[in-house]
Amino acid sequence: MNTLVSTSRLFLFVGTLRKLSVISGISGLNKGVGFHRNFVRRNGSLSLESLGFRTDFDGEMNGVMEICNAEVKPSFRNVGVKPGKVKVQSTLDIENAPFAAKTFLELGLPPLLIEGLERAGLNVPTDVQSTAIPTILQNHDVVIQSYTGSGKTLAYVLPILAEVGPLKKKKTSDGEELHGKKTSVEAVVVAPSRELAMQIVREIEKLLGPIDKKMVQQLVGGANRSRQEEALKKNKPLIVVGTPGRLAEISSSGRLHTHGCRFLVLDEVDELLSFNFREDMHRILEHVGRKAERRLVMVSATVPFSVVRAARSWGQDPLLVRAKEVLQLDSVPSSGPISLSGSTLSTQGTVESLPPALKHYYCLTRSQHKIDTLRRCVHALDAKYVIAFMNHTKRLKDAVYKLKARGIMAAELHGDLGKLGRSTVLKKFKGGEVRVLVTNELSARGLDVSECDLVVNLDLPTDSVHYAHRAGRAGRLGRKGSVVTICEDSEVFVVKKMEKQLGVSIQVCEFTEGRLVVPVARDEKEKEQSTLAVAR
Numbered sequence: 001m002n003t004l005v006s007t008s009r010l011f012l013f014v015g016t017l018r019k020l021s022v023i024s025g026i027s028g029l030n031k032g033v034g035f036h037r038n039f040v041r042r043n044g045s046l047s048l049e050s051l052g053f054r055t056d057f058d059g060e061m062n063g064v065m066e067i068c069n070a071e072v073k074p075s076f077r078n079v080g081v082k083p084g085k086v087k088v089q090s091t092l093d094i095e096n097a098p099f100a101a102k103t104f105l106e107l108g109l110p111p112l113l114i115e116g117l118e119r120a121g122l123n124v125p126t127d128v129q130s131t132a133i134p135t136i137l138q139n140h141d142v143v144i145q146s147y148t149g150s151g152k153t154l155a156y157v158l159p160i161l162a163e164v165g166p167l168k169k170k171k172t173s174d175g176e177e178l179h180g181k182k183t184s185v186e187a188v189v190v191a192p193s194r195e196l197a198m199q200i201v202r203e204i205e206k207l208l209g210p211i212d213k214k215m216v217q218q219l220v221g222g223a224n225r226s227r228q229e230e231a232l233k234k235n236k237p238l239i240v241v242g243t244p245g246r247l248a249e250i251s252s253s254g255r256l257h258t259h260g261c262r263f264l265v266l267d268e269v270d271e272l273l274s275f276n277f278r279e280d281m282h283r284i285l286e287h288v289g290r291k292a293e294r295r296l297v298m299v300s301a302t303v304p305f306s307v308v309r310a311a312r313s314w315g316q317d318p319l320l321v322r323a324k325e326v327l328q329l330d331s332v333p334s335s336g337p338i339s340l341s342g343s344t345l346s347t348q349g350t351v352e353s354l355p356p357a358l359k360h361y362y363c364l365t366r367s368q369h370k371i372d373t374l375r376r377c378v379h380a381l382d383a384k385y386v387i388a389f390m391n392h393t394k395r396l397k398d399a400v401y402k403l404k405a406r407g408i409m410a411a412e413l414h415g416d417l418g419k420l421g422r423s424t425v426l427k428k429f430k431g432g433e434v435r436v437l438v439t440n441e442l443s444a445r446g447l448d449v450s451e452c453d454l455v456v457n458l459d460l461p462t463d464s465v466h467y468a469h470r471a472g473r474a475g476r477l478g479r480k481g482s483v484v485t486i487c488e489d490s491e492v493f494v495v496k497k498m499e500k501q502l503g504v505s506i507q508v509c510e511f512t513e514g515r516l517v518v519p520v521a522r523d524e525k526e527k528e529q530s531t532l533a534v535a536r
């Protein structure tokens with residue numbers, strides 16, 4: 001019986017994927033065109049190749065499906081099959097995979113939206129967008145997990161705009177396409193911080209254009225609530241983006257009607273599941289759409305078990321969408337380390353959460369010399385946009401004072417600043433007026449300053465999940481970047497622990513004579529010397 005259920009699930013999934021390829025027009029790629037793509041810079045925009053993304057597909061992904069203990073684990077990767085387990089070679093070819101997309105058009109997005117994307121200089125979808133967009137358009141509830149800076153925001157914004165607002169196309173009974181007009185909220189996006197919510201709003205406004213940008217509204221804390229309620233009444237937005245507290249507050253006051261909502265997005269979902277947001281999230285989940293009718297999208301670079309559990313209970317047959325694979329969340333065991341397509345997702349869910357181009361270092365110093373080390377680090381790496389993380393606001397202010405005294409343009413960003421102060425500092429940082437932004441956990445999630453080339457931990461993050469989100473402020477969308485943790489001898493074991501959990505190499509380094517120096521490990525030195533001796 002179990003096997004029967006699983007097998008039918010398998011076919012259902014294969015069917016779904018076929019539909020995905022058909023709906024996105026990807027089947028048209030099945031002409032042996034090959035997958036060596038030459039993306040060019042158009043309109044001065046970034047292409048994937050120019051950003052260092054791999055744009056050809058290798059033999060790693062050849063459409064193998066594995067059935068383990070009567071559980072279906074569909075995957076595009078060539079996972080190793082353990083003895084005694086049934087292996088099914090699926091008929092899926094790489095050509096049919098939903099991520100094999102060169103353009104947004106192939107993903108089934110409407111022409112007006114494509115025009116908006118082109119105006120914004122966006123021509124080629126990232127891997128996670130290529131996978132997530134057709135999956136969401138096919139009415140699936142999803143958990144999107146992909147490393148920081150890989151374009152997860154558009155991965156859910158685009159399917160929403162394909163169905164909500166002026167950029168969508170609606171088919172009439174005679175097949176003619178019309179713009180749909182609705183006046184109630186159709187999509188709610190929840191983010192854990194004001195900065196992130198405002199950033200998402202700007203991304204949506206950019207696509208909607210100046211005339212229609214009022215169709216999205218931010219509902220964030222720290223801003224005047226009655227003004228937000230007035231704007232809701234006047235503008236009748238179709239999409240609202242907000243922080244949990246303010247969304248729940250306005251919803252309780254009866255000024256935000258979301259029962260007919262079709263999309264509920266939880267960005268940085270693992271953070272939204274934290275204790276602080278529990279009550280507000282409860283209200284939002286109960287009042288935004290109906291489980292059977294709304295599409296639930298959960299997003300984060302780090303997906304711990306709590307997210308898997310929440311997705312199972314709040315969603316309907318949710319799928320796990322990653323950059324190059326779609327998996328059924330049902331196939332993820334409920335406890336212990338979960339193995340997904342051969343890679344192990346640690347209990348903290350940090351695997352594959354870091355941009356591959358990022359370089360990680362740690363530098364030993366005494367506590368009282370940390371600021372000097374930071375200064376030498378910035379100069380040695382010739383970093384232009386630096387985000388330095390600390391854990392306490394008072395010490396953070398001292399650090400800014402000391403950096404300024406050493407001639408470095410620095411500014412502080414933390415919760416005490418208030419909404420206006422925070423956005424002014426961010427503007428200055430993005431505009432290059434401030435070189436080192438000293439901040440706390442507030443900026444660790446979602447903050448997108450594309451040019452950020454250096455992240456420094458002046459205080460250690462609490463764990464590897466926090467490390468991953470802090471680190472991910474640099475090296476966005478395939479750009480180069482470094483993460484330097486400045487710590488004391490007694491803290492090295494924590495760095496080593498995070499290194500293991502993250503599955504990346506964090507090398508010890510020094511800053512000497514204006515350069516970053518990575519000392520050669522003793523055993524490597526010995527090896528080098530013995531090779532030299534042999535050569536002599």
Ligand SMILES: Nc1ncnc2c1ncn2[C@@H]1O[C@H](COP(=O)(O)OP(=O)(O)OP(=O)(O)O)[C@@H](O)[C@H]1O
Pocket residue numbers: 046122123124125126129146147148149150151152153154300301445446447448450472473476477
């Ligand atoms: N297809 C694309 N082409 C070019 N740029 C893109 C594309 N998609 C997204 N971007 C840009 O890449 C940057 C990173 O995207 P985004 O903030 O969505 O990443 P993310 O995966 O959500 O990161 P995080 O996990 O840190 O929140 C943004 O500046 C965004 O505008």
